[in-house]
Amino acid sequence: MRSRLYPVFKYTVIALWACFVAGPFFWAMTTSFKNANAVQGGPTYIPWVQYKPTLTGWRNIFGGAGGIDVIDPFINSAIVTIAASAISLALGSLAAYALSRYRFKLGFIKNSDIVFFFVSQRIMPPVVLVIPFFYLLQWGGLLDSIPGLVIVTVALLLPIAVWVMVDFFNGIPREIDEMAMLDGCPPFQTFVRAILPNSLPGLTVAAMFCAVFGWNDFFFAFRLTFTEVQTLPQAVVALNSSIPPWWTLSAAALFGVAPLILLALWVERLLSKGNLSGAVR
Amino acid sequence: MDGLRRHKSMFLLPGLLTLFLIIIFPLLFTIRVSLSGWNVSNPRMDFIGGANYAAMLHDSRFWASITRLILLAGGTVLIQYVIGFGMALLVWREARGRRFWRVLFLVPMMTTPVVMAAIWQTIFHESLGPANDLLGMLGLTKIPWLTESGPALVALMTVEVWQWTPFMFLLLLAGLLSLPKEPFMAAAIDGASTWRTFWKVTFPLMAPVSVAAIIIRLIEASKLSDSVYVLTSGGPGSSTETPGYYLYIQGLRDQQTGYGGAMSLTYLVLMIVTLTVVAALLTRAFKLKGDS
Numbered sequence: 001m002r003s004r005l006y007p008v009f010k011y012t013v014i015a016l017w018a019c020f021v022a023g024p025f026f027w028a029m030t031t032s033f034k035n036a037n038a039v040q041g042g043p044t045y046i047p048w049v050q051y052k053p054t055l056t057g058w059r060n061i062f063g064g065a066g067g068i069d070v071i072d073p074f075i076n077s078a079i080v081t082i083a084a085s086a087i088s089l090a091l092g093s094l095a096a097y098a099l100s101r102y103r104f105k106l107g108f109i110k111n112s113d114i115v116f117f118f119v120s121q122r123i124m125p126p127v128v129l130v131i132p133f134f135y136l137l138q139w140g141g142l143l144d145s146i147p148g149l150v151i152v153t154v155a156l157l158l159p160i161a162v163w164v165m166v167d168f169f170n171g172i173p174r175e176i177d178e179m180a181m182l183d184g185c186p187p188f189q190t191f192v193r194a195i196l197p198n199s200l201p202g203l204t205v206a207a208m209f210c211a212v213f214g215w216n217d218f219f220f221a222f223r224l225t226f227t228e229v230q231t232l233p234q235a236v237v238a239l240n241s242s243i244p245p246w247w248t249l250s251a252a253a254l255f256g257v258a259p260l261i262l263l264a265l266w267v268e269r270l271l272s273k274g275n276l277s278g279a280v281r
Numbered sequence: 282m283d284g285l286r287r288h289k290s291m292f293l294l295p296g297l298l299t300l301f302l303i304i305i306f307p308l309l310f311t312i313r314v315s316l317s318g319w320n321v322s323n324p325r326m327d328f329i330g331g332a333n334y335a336a337m338l339h340d341s342r343f344w345a346s347i348t349r350l351i352l353l354a355g356g357t358v359l360i361q362y363v364i365g366f367g368m369a370l371l372v373w374r375e376a377r378g379r380r381f382w383r384v385l386f387l388v389p390m391m392t393t394p395v396v397m398a399a400i401w402q403t404i405f406h407e408s409l410g411p412a413n414d415l416l417g418m419l420g421l422t423k424i425p426w427l428t429e430s431g432p433a434l435v436a437l438m439t440v441e442v443w444q445w446t447p448f449m450f451l452l453l454l455a456g457l458l459s460l461p462k463e464p465f466m467a468a469a470i471d472g473a474s475t476w477r478t479f480w481k482v483t484f485p486l487m488a489p490v491s492v493a494a495i496i497i498r499l500i501e502a503s504k505l506s507d508s509v510y511v512l513t514s515g516g517p518g519s520s521t522e523t524p525g526y527y528l529y530i531q532g533l534r535d536q537q538t539g540y541g542g543a544m545s546l547t548y549l550v551l552m553i554v555t556l557t558v559v560a561a562l563l564t565r566a567f568k569l570k571g572d573s
Contacts, residue, residue, distance in 0.1 A: 014371055017364070018385055020443065025388075027411055028400045043414040095296030102289040114297065121304055123553060125504040127528045128545040131314075131538060132307030155303040158296060187288040218395040218507050223533060233393050237511055240399040249403070253396045260391035267391075268384045271455060 025254075032057045032250035039246050057247030061255060068248070070255050073235040077215060079146055080231060084153035085210035089203065091154075092161025093169075097191055099162075100169035101177065118162040121155065126219040129155070137224060144228045152220050157210045164209060168202030169195070201270070208267060215260060232256045315542035321535065333543035343544055346522045347551065353434070353523065354502035357441040362495055364442070365449025370483075373457045383454070390447035398511035401440045402427070405512075430520030433513050437521055440508055445501070449494055456490030457483075488567035496560050503552050524548045 030045050033053035044050035063069040095118070098104075099111050133152050134143070142148030172195065180194040181187075196203075218233040225231070230238075236256050239249045318329045337343060368386055372379045389397070404410045405426035413423040426436045464486065468478045506525025509515055515522040515530070522530075528548065532541020 010371055010376070013367070014376070014382055017368055018382065021385055021389060021447075023411075024397060024400050024404060024443070027404055031403065039409060042409060043411045045411070091296035091299055094292045098289055098292030102292075104289065104293070114293070118296075118300060120553075121300060123500050123503075123549075123556065124304065125506070125525050125528075125545075125548065125552075127504075127506055127525045127532070128311060128549055129304075129307045131532055131541065132310035135310070136306055151303065155300065158300050162296065188291070191292070212391055216393040216395075218393070233395050236393075236396045236399060240402065240511060246403050249399055253400050256396050257392040260393070261388055264384050264387045264391050267387055267451070268380060271383065271451070271458065272380065 028250040028254050031246050032254060034247045036245075054247075057245075057251035060245070060248040061252045068235055068239065068252065070232065070235060070252055073230045073232040074255075076146065076229050077232040080149050080153055080221075081211055081214035083146075083150045084157055084214050085207060087150070087154050088157035088161045088210055089206060092158050092206065093165045093196075093199070093203065094191075096162050096165035097169050097195065099166050101174070115162065115166055118159050121159045124155075126156075126217075130220060130223045133220070133224060144225045146229055149221060149225055149229065149231075152224065153214055153217060156217060156220075157214055160209045160213060161206045164206040165199075165202055168199060168205075172198055201273075205270065208263065208270075211263065212260065311542045311545050313542075314539055315546055317539045317542075319539040319542075320537045324536075324538070329539070333540045334547070336540065337543050337547060340544075342519055342522070343524070343527060345519070346524045346527045347548070349434075349521075350503065350505065350523045350525075351555070353438065353441070353505065354499060357438050357445070358495060358498045358502055360438075360442050361446045361449045361498060362491070365446045365494075366453050366487075366491075368446075369450050369454040369457055370479075373454065386450050387447050389444050390451065392444075394444055395507045395511050397444060398440055398508040401436070401443075402512055405436050427513055428517050430517055433517060433521050437509065437512060440512060441502070441505070444508070445498060449498060452490060452494040452497075453487065456487055456494075460486050492560075492563050492567050495563060496556070499556060499559060503556065 026045075030047065031039065033047055033055070034044075034051060035054045035056050038044065038051035041051070047053040061068060061070045063071075099115055104111050104114060129152070137143045137145075137148040137152075140148070142151070176194050176198065177190055180190040185193060216233065217231075218237065221229075221231040221234050222237070225234070233256065236249065236252045239245070239252055313326065315333055316328055316330060317326050318332070319326060372382045372386070376382065405412050407413060407423065407425050407428065410426075412426060416423060424432050426432045460483075464482045465478065468482050473481065504525055505523045506529060509521055509523055509526045510529065513521045515526050519527070524544070525548075528541055528544055531537045531544065
């Protein structure tokens with residue numbers, strides 16, 4: 001049935017797309033081992049053959065002269081991401097459980113409207129929120145601090161957590177709740193003992209999305225933290241605004257996205273096990 | 282019954298109130314500030330009525346950025362959908378090394394957009410970047426990627442497609458992997474061609490996932506501004522400015538807070554209306570496709 005040319009076509013398309021996807025990483029990798037001369041000499045790709053590799057870029061991002069220190073921004077980013085994800089997951093899965101199991105009615109507002117309210121907050125452009133957030137955090141004395149950044153990041157992540165978890169809880173049979181209730185478990189314990197252990201796949205998917213969007217946020221950190229707290233995207237973009245030492249920029253960029261590339265491996269495993277299908281239905 | 286009600290709220294309210302409180306203050310603030318003349322020389326919450334909105338109606342730069350955003354978001358999301366669906370189909374079932382391809386094709390969506398935009402900026406550098414080097418190898422002339430408006434838009438779209446096609450790919454592949462097997466067996470027994478099977482079985486079954494994926498991407502794409510800031514800073518001139526970026530310039534950089542507030546609200550309302558209409562149209566279009 002299928003033409004004999006089909007496999008050729010198929011793997012050509014896959015290979016072309018793979019080159020496009022991997023290209024920027026390859027370019028950043030090769031640039032990170034260059035020095036000023038190698039960059040000024042025009043685009044080259046193969047170390048040793050086309051240019052002499054140095055470690056200048058990589059030394060610069062760990063506090064070398066004329067460079068930056070990426071360790072502190074890395075720690076800040078990690079704290080903000082983990083704290084905001086944890087808060088969003090906790091509040092989000094509680095709310096999602098309620099929306100999946102109980103029926104709410106307040107005038108014309110029903111469950112689906114509440115879910116919509118949560119999810120629709122993703123529509124808010126950060127640039128619209130950031131000026132009010134600035135005065136809000138200033139008023140609370142939280143400007144340029146990690147707790148302040150965590151609070152605004154929760155606004156970004158909570159909708160994602162609710163969106164993923166409502167769908168996931170809807171897929172868990174109600175019999176599980178009923179069994180626990182019959183055993184005399186109060187609702188909260190039912191949730192903790194019977195539902196949460198069955199929700200690990202959903203929680204991991206939600207945690208993955210929260211981690212990615214939390215780690216990658218730039219705009220809030222850019223406008224709401226300055227000298228005391230700098231996150232990793234901020235640190236990398238600051239390098240870009242001066243006359244860019246491309247080698248340092250490339251090394252810093254790779255350092256900043258490395259944890260997320262590892263995350264992709266893990267997402268593929270979830271995907272192959274079928275754990276992601278619940279999230280899209 | 283009272284106990285049940287208390288438990289219900291105990292689960293729902295912490296999350297609902299948190300989000301509500303985080304969002305409601307900015308909204309009220311923006312509404313109020315949009316009616317004030319708050320700017321860099323006069324940072325006060327006075328009342329000037331609808332003057333900001335009147336000024337906005339004549340701000341062609343703002344309206345141009347809105348039109349540009351609609352074209353950019355619509356164009357890139359469509360490209361992302363077609364490529365994402367295509368790639369998901371190619372590595373869905375029998376493909377050599379499919380797990381490797383799947384990981385690779387997912388990676389860009391995980392990486393920080395602004396950080397990768399900084400790398401893309403070096404790629405599009407006119408004389409030192411590999412984009413023009415590649416064109417040279419193919420015997421084509423060099424293109425001033427970031428200094429001419431047409432190429433700058435193409436560069437921006439390339440970055441967006443690179444960054445977010447993986448998201449389409451992820452949702453569509455997850456959708457494909459959860460499809461039931463029976464319809465495909467039936468199609469095979471009927472001797473349907475690959476092409477026919479796709480249009481009569483796969484595509485209709487994927488309609489709900491497709492609509493969801495496209496809408497999510499449109500929502501995210503409508504906020505486009507960070508990559509613009511890093512890649513082109515809206516330039517050359519204002520030719521790659523999106524509303525998000527123009528708002529940043531007016532409201533934050535130049536501190537025209539009142540005027541920025543008026544544009545913020547307009548932008549938000551326009552987006553909500555447009556996305557709602559698009560969502561309704563898409564749902565209907567895909568449903569018709571599925572029924573035929």
